[in-house]
Amino acid sequence: MANIIKIKTPLTDDVVYQLKSGDSVLITGVMYTGRDAAHKRMIDALNRGEKLPFDIQGQIIYYVGPSPAKPGKPIGSAGPTTSYRMDAYAPTLIKLGLKGMVGKGWRAKEVIDACIKYKAIYFGATGGAGALIARSIKKAEIIAYEDLGPEAVRRIEVVDFPAIVINDVYGNDLYVKGVEQYKQI
Amino acid sequence: MREINAKQITDAVSDLCGKANFDIPEDVMNVLRKAYDEEVSPQGKDVLKQIIDNDEIAHNEQVPMCQDTGLAVFFVELGQDVHITGSLLNDAINEGVRKGYKDGYLRKSTCNPFTRKNVGDNTPSIIHVEVVAGDKIKLTMAAKGGGSENMSRVMMMKPSDGLEGIKKYIIDRVRESGSNPCPPVIVGVGIGGTFERSALIAKKSLLRPLNVQNPDPELDKLEKELLASINKLGIGPMGLGGRTTALGVHVIVEPCHIASLPLAVNIQCHSARHKEITI
Numbered sequence: 007m008a009n010i011i012k013i014k015t016p017l018t019d020d021v022v023y024q025l026k027s028g029d030s031v032l033i034t035g036v037m038y039t040g041r042d043a044a045h046k047r048m049i050d051a052l053n054r055g056e057k058l059p060f061d062i063q064g065q066i067i068y069y070v071g072p073s074p075a076k077p078g079k080p081i082g083s084a085g086p087t088t089s090y091r092m093d094a095y096a097p098t099l100i101k102l103g104l105k106g107m108v109g110k111g112w113r114a115k116e117v118i119d120a121c122i123k124y125k126a127i128y129f130g131a132t133g134g135a136g137a138l139i140a141r142s143i144k145k146a147e148i149i150a151y152e153d154l155g156p157e158a159v160r161r162i163e164v165v166d167f168p169a170i171v172i173n174d175v176y177g178n179d180l181y182v183k184g185v186e187q188y189k190q191i
Numbered sequence: 192m193r194e195i196n197a198k199q200i201t202d203a204v205s206d207l208c209g210k211a212n213f214d215i216p217e218d219v220m221n222v223l224r225k226a227y228d229e230e231v232s233p234q235g236k237d238v239l240k241q242i243i244d245n246d247e248i249a250h251n252e253q254v255p256m257c258q259d260t261g262l263a264v265f266f267v268e269l270g271q272d273v274h275i276t277g278s279l280l281n282d283a284i285n286e287g288v289r290k291g292y293k294d295g296y297l298r299k300s301t302c303n304p305f306t307r308k309n310v311g312d313n314t315p316s317i318i319h320v321e322v323v324a325g326d327k328i329k330l331t332m333a334a335k336g337g338g339s340e341n342m343s344r345v346m347m348m349k350p351s352d353g354l355e356g357i358k359k360y361i362i363d364r365v366r367e368s369g370s371n372p373c374p375p376v377i378v379g380v381g382i383g384g385t386f387e388r389s390a391l392i393a394k395k396s397l398l399r400p401l402n403v404q405n406p407d408p409e410l411d412k413l414e415k416e417l418l419a420s421i422n423k424l425g426i427g428p429m430g431l432g433g434r435t436t437a438l439g440v441h442v443i444v445e446p447c448h449i450a451s452l453p454l455a456v457n458i459q460c461h462s463a464r465h466k467e468i469t470i
């Protein structure tokens with residue numbers, strides 16, 4: 007396996023430039039959760055001239071709708087959801103300063119282009135590994151849209167959250183490269 | 192006539208919802224372990240290791256292996272000598288889902304299609320009932336996640352497309368799904384029937400354990416051929432590249448209309464959760 011790079015949030019351009027498609031990373035710091043419904047609300051808020059529920063500069067959004075926390079645990083199972091459903095909203099957020107997204111599955115060209123233009127990274131996490139990934143989430147707190155239940159925006163504190171760089175700022179795409187390397191038909 | 196109280200069904204369903212989400216079926220785990228041993232891509236191997244570790248944690252701690260604890264899909268085999276008392280069968284099942292998803296700390300994922308407002312208790316569940324001989328009820332619960340369900344399709348093929356057209360459609364479906372449905376996947380295929388019947392048998396085919404062969408030798412051959420082709424696509428675990436794109440392909444075939452060739456491909460992620468109980 008390639009070297010594992012440890013990174014801290016918020017992400018700076020220096021760190022972002024250093025990351026290459028295929029790098030394994032361990033993320034430590036604060037991330038924000040959001041998926042379909044939360045993204046729609048955030049973009050609606052921007053369209054009305056309102057502010058986002060958190061300062062997005064340098065931040066990472068994790069596409070996840072966790073299961074409920076058992077008593078004494080910060081969060082339930084918390085693996086990534088499929089990212090293409092956020093493609094309609096992501097470029098706007100990247101333009102505003104979002105530096106990273108964690109999810110699973112390929113992104114639209116608009117998102118990949120925005121990553122190159124505004125220097126952001128798309129990370130993949132292992133879908134269906136929600137129980138394992140939850141171990142790296144130490145704290146979770148709902149900061150917006152509580153009525154959305156699992157889809158509410160949460161501020162989470164993570165230590166060594168495992169992910170892999172899919173789309174870097176140089177236009178590389180691990181989903182394309184990886185498949186090319188192993189395909190036999 | 193044997194009487195079964197609805198309460199018994201509710202309790203059994205509640206229990207099934209938890210167990211299905213916490214305990215990966217042994218046949219799936221065995222195939223995942225074998226895939227881990229055989230995968231040639233380092234990144235693919237790493238993903239398989241995470242999945243295996245994850246499923247062990249879920250089992251040991253009795254937590255959901257995946258946060259998407261799915262829509263609750265039920266296949267009910269209802270003995271025709273059973274009389275259910277106390278409430279309707281569907282109500283008894285939905286009550287069990289309500290309880291099971293609450294008590295098991297499972298995610299509630301049903302919502303209004305337009306407003307997207309969460310229903311809040313993961314009902315209604317999806318219930319398929321078949322009346323069979325006998326005086327028992329067999330309940331099979333499958334927790335079906337959205338990621339892999341979204342990659343599924345029903346295609347009304349032309350009869351002239353034939354078997355070759357069918358094979359191509361299935362392989363293309365897996366290729367186009369790429370990393371989205373959390374590969375390695377299990378591919379459920381329904382051929383024949385009507386539009387809705389093909390989808391139902393595709394889903395039903397996924398209930399067959401991975402270590403049980405298709406009883407029809409021709410279909411067994413077809414399944415193995417499709418699996419070999421799919422695993423040459425290079426998608427690999429989580430789409431990062433590799434040889435393990437699918438763990439199995441299951442096919443059910445039924446007669447269809449002389450004008451039609453319905454084909455359904457139901458993609459199931461590695462989080463292949465189902466459990467059954469007989470009352």
Ligand code: SF4
Pocket residue numbers: 085086087133134135257258259260335336337338339371372373460461462
């Ligand atoms: S596709 Fe399956 S494993 Fe992946 S997130 Fe959905 S339910 Fe979980």
